[in-house]
Amino acid sequence: MTRTLDIPTSTRPPRMPGIPYLTDNVNMLNDPLRYLVQGYRELGPVFRVCMGFTEYTVLAGLEANLFLQREAEQYLTSETLFGGMARQLNTDMLLTVLDGEPHRHMRKLMRPGFSRSAIGPHIDKVIGIVREYAESLKPGDEIAVFDSMRRLICNAIGLITTGIKPGDRYQDVLTFLSGAMNVEVVKVWPRVLLSRPSWKQAKANMFALGKEILELHRTDPPREGGRTPDMIDDLMAAVRPDGGPFTEDDLIAFAVGPYIAGIDTLSSTLAFFVYTIAKHPAVYARAKAEVDALFDAGMPDLNDFRKLEFLHAAAIETLRRYPATPFTPRTVKHPFTFAGYDFAVGTEVMFANGVTHLLDEYYPDPLTFDPERHLTGEAPPPGVFAPYTLGPHTCLGAGMAEGLMLITMAGLLRYTAFELPNPDYTVKIRTMPLPNPGQSFRVKVVNTPA
Numbered sequence: 522m523t524r525t526l527d528i529p530t531s532t533r534p535p536r537m538p539g540i541p542y543l544t545d546n547v548n549m550l551n552d553p554l555r556y557l558v559q560g561y562r563e564l565g566p567v568f569r570v571c572m573g574f575t576e577y578t579v580l581a582g583l584e585a586n587l588f589l590q591r592e593a594e595q596y597l598t599s600e601t602l603f604g605g606m607a608r609q610l611n612t613d614m615l616l617t618v619l620d621g622e623p624h625r626h627m628r629k630l631m632r633p634g635f636s637r638s639a640i641g642p643h644i645d646k647v648i649g650i651v652r653e654y655a656e657s658l659k660p661g662d663e664i665a666v667f668d669s670m671r672r673l674i675c676n677a678i679g680l681i682t683t684g685i686k687p688g689d690r691y692q693d694v695l696t697f698l699s700g701a702m703n704v705e706v707v708k709v710w711p712r713v714l715l716s717r718p719s720w721k722q723a724k725a726n727m728f729a730l731g732k733e734i735l736e737l738h739r740t741d742p743p744r745e746g747g748r749t750p751d752m753i754d755d756l757m758a759a760v761r762p763d764g765g766p767f768t769e770d771d772l773i774a775f776a777v778g779p780y781i782a783g784i785d786t787l788s789s790t791l792a793f794f795v796y797t798i799a800k801h802p803a804v805y806a807r808a809k810a811e812v813d814a815l816f817d818a819g820m821p822d823l824n825d826f827r828k829l830e831f832l833h834a835a836a837i838e839t840l841r842r843y844p845a846t847p848f849t850p851r852t853v854k855h856p857f858t859f860a861g862y863d864f865a866v867g868t869e870v871m872f873a874n875g876v877t878h879l880l881d882e883y884y885p886d887p888l889t890f891d892p893e894r895h896l897t898g899e900a901p902p903p904g905v906f907a908p909y910t911l912g913p914h915t916c917l918g919a920g921m922a923e924g925l926m927l928i929t930m931a932g933l934l935r936y937t938a939f940e941l942p943n944p945d946y947t948v949k950i951r952t953m954p955l956p957n958p959g960q961s962f963r964v965k966v967v968n969t970p971a
C-alpha cells in the first residue's frame with residue numbers, strides 16, 4: 522500500500538549542512554524550532570537531521586502537518602518512540618503506543634478525565650495551590666520559573682486526575698520522567714543512566730505513589746458529599762480493548778500517566794508564558810486588569826475563566842511562538858511518497874509541526890509576540906496552528922492544559938507581581954527533552970499584596 526503525493530524521485534533528502542551529528546545536536550538542543558524553520562527555508566519540506574545518534578527525515582510545512590493529521594494512522598507508528606516508556610511501566614496499554622481500534626477504545630475511556638471540565642470540581646483547590654505559592658514569595662525574591670511551574674503543575678495535575686497531590690514526591694516523578702524520556706523516548710542519553718541507584722529508587726517511589734492512588738480509590742469510592750469521581754475511577758470500572766480486565770500494572774501506569782504526559786509539556790509552556798507576560802509590560806498590564814476585574818467580582822468558577830479573552834489570546838500566542846512540542850517523531854510502518862521522496866518501512870521521520878507557526882505567510886512578523894493576532898476573528902488555515910501536534914495522537918489533555926494555563930497565570934497576576942530582572946533579557950531556549958526557557962530563567966517578585 523503506497524501513497525503518492527508528488528512525483529517520486531530516488532534521491533535522498535538533503536542533510537542540514539555542518540559537522541555530522543555535532544551541528545544538528547547543538548542546534549536541536551538549543552532551539553530546535555528555529556533550526557527546523559531554517560531547514561525548511563533552505564532545504565524545502567523534506568530534509569535530514571540527527572537528534573542523539575538517530576537520523577530523522579524531517580517533514581515540515583502545512584502539507585506535512587496535513588499529512589500527519591490525515592494519514593498518520595495508515596502510514597506511521599509511534600511504538601518505536603514510546604514503546605520503551607511502556608515497558609518501563611510494565612503495560613501495553615499506554616495511549617501513545619496504541620494504534621487503531623484499541624487506541625480509540627482507550628482514548629474514549631480517558632477523554633473525560635483529561636478534559637477541561639475535569640478541573641471543575643477542584644477549581645478552588647487549584648487556585649489555592651497557585652495562591653499559596655504566590656503568597657509564599659517576598660518582594661525581591663528571584664523565582665526559578667521552570668522548576669516552580671513543574672512543582673505547581675505536578676500538584677494540580679495529580680489533584681485533578683487522581684485526587685492526590687504528590688507534594689515532595691514530585692522530585693521522584695521528575696527524576697523518573699527525565700531519565701525515561703531522554704533514554705527511552707527521544708534517546709539522547711545513554712541507557713546506562715537508568716542503572717543508577719538514584720533513578721531506580723525514584724522509579725520505585727513513583728510506583729509506590731501509583732499504588733497509593735489505587736488504594737485511595739479502592740478504600741474511598743466516590744460518593745455524594747465525598748470524593749468526586751475521576752479518571753482512575755473511570756478506568757477501574759472499565760475493561761481493556763480485548764474485553765479483559767486491566768492488570769494492576771496497567772492501573773498503576775494510568776495513575777502516574779498524567780504526570781508523564783502533562784508535567785514537562787505544560788510546565789515548559791507555562792514557563793514560556795511567564796516569560797512572554799513579563800517581557801511585554803503592556804501585555805502584563807492589560808492581562809492583570811482583566812484578571813483583577815474577574816476576581817473583584819468574586820471567586821471565579823471554571824467557566825468564569827472563559828471571560829479572560831485577552832489572557833487566553835496571550836496563552837495561544839505563547840503556544841504559537843514557543844511551542845513546547847514543535848516536532849513529532851514517528852516511524853514509517855507502510856511505505857509512502859511525500860514531496861517527491863520515497864519513505865521506506867522503518868524510516869525514522871520527524872514531523873516538524875511547529876514550523877508553520879513561524880512562517881510569515883500565516884503569521885505576519887512571526888517572531889513578534891502579539892496576542893492581538895488571535896483577537897481579529899480570522900484564523901490561519903487548518904493544520905497551521907499545531908502546538909499539540911496533529912492526527913490520532915493529538916494531545917488528549919489540551920483542554921485541561923489551556924484551563925490550567927489560564928488559572929495559573931491569572932493566580933500569579935492576582936496574588937503576586939513579577940518582572941524580568943533585566944528588561945533586555947531574551948529567552949534562551951533549552952531542550953531536555955522538550956524546549957523550555959532553561960533552568961536559569963528567573964523573574965523577580967516586585968510586590969505581593971498585603
Ligand code: HEM
Nearest residue numbers: 616617779782783786787790846909910914916917918922
Ligand atoms: C501545553 C501543554 C501540552 C502540550 C504542548 C502537549 C502536547 C502533546 C503532544 C504533542 C502530544 C502527542 C505526542 C505524540 O504522539 O508524539 C500529546 C499527547 C498527550 N497528551 Fe499532551 N500536551 C500538553 C499538556 C497535557 C496535559 C496537561 C495532559 C494531561 C494531564 C496531557 C495529556 C496527553 C495525553 C494523554 C496524550 C496521549 C494522546 C494519545 O496518544 O492519544 N497533555 N500532548
